[in-house]
Amino acid sequence: MSYNETKQHGTADFPFELYEIDHTHPKYEMAMHWHYNVEIIRVKKGELLITLDNKKILAKKGDIVFVNSETLHGATPYDCKYDCVVFNLAFLKTGNVACDSFLDSLLNHNAVVLEKITSLAGKTAINKLFSALKTRENGFQFIVFGAVNEL
Numbered sequence: 001m002s003y004n005e006t007k008q009h010g011t012a013d014f015p016f017e018l019y020e021i022d023h024t025h026p027k028y029e030m031a032m033h034w035h036y037n038v039e040i041i042r043v044k045k046g047e048l049l050i051t052l053d054n055k056k057i058l059a060k061k062g063d064i065v066f067v068n069s070e071t072l073h074g075a076t077p078y079d080c081k082y083d084c085v086v087f088n089l090a091f092l093k094t095g096n097v098a099c100d101s102f103l104d105s106l107l108n109h110n111a112v113v114l115e116k117i118t119s120l121a122g123k124t125a126i127n128k129l130f131s132a133l134k135t136r137e138n139g140f141q142f143i144v145f146g147a148v149n150e151l
């Protein structure tokens with residue numbers, strides 16, 4: 001059985017996709033899978049038991065969890081509403097050596113982002129990211145790039 005998810009998230013020229021999930025969504029319970037993209041999960045209501053490789057995290061309303069690329073993950077909701085942003089981290093590479101080397105270290109798993117985002121600055125950046133992808137107002141792509149870089 002292959003757990004590799006090969007679905008295109010977003011478009012080739014803007015590989016960011018927002019998913020808003022409640023009990024009516026066909027993938028309400030997130031089956032175990034992995035992908036080359038990173039994923040940010042934000043719990044809006046209830047609880048979500050998230051499995052990252054062999055680690056379990058119980059996320060509650062207001063919690064934000066970062067899923068690194070190539071991490072086997074899934075989730076079991078408990079009266080939960082949550083949303084996810086799935087995106088290609090490599091798309092942020094600009095040719096700037098300092099920035100690209102940091103992104104490469106994340107992509108190569110030589111550096112990590114903490115799984116649970118708890119800082120006010122991190123939560124603020126992520127809320128901007130989710131809001132921009134939801135409203136898709138003129139220029140939202142710049143807000144998305146800025147929020148991810150801020151994170």
